[in-house]
Amino acid sequence: MKSSSLAILSLAAISTALTSSCATTKGFGQDLQKVGNRLESRANETGGAEPDRSSAPASSRPSSSTPSAY
DSSP, X not given: OHHHHHHHHHHXXXXXXXXXXXXXXXXXXXXXXXXXHHHHHHHHHHTTOOOOXXXXXXXXXXXXXXXXXX
């Protein structure tokens, strides 16, 4: 009897989580879209230029001889 009650309770919890997560996922998608729009408008303002890295220390600048991990 305990195992069937536990199974029903687990199924109910999973169902609740799956149905309520749709709104959360939609909200996350909207937030991500806002960030993307801000990035795009910022890139348009600057002309898409990368920041000047000449003032950065040599240790933080990427080396052209070191292959990228990405």
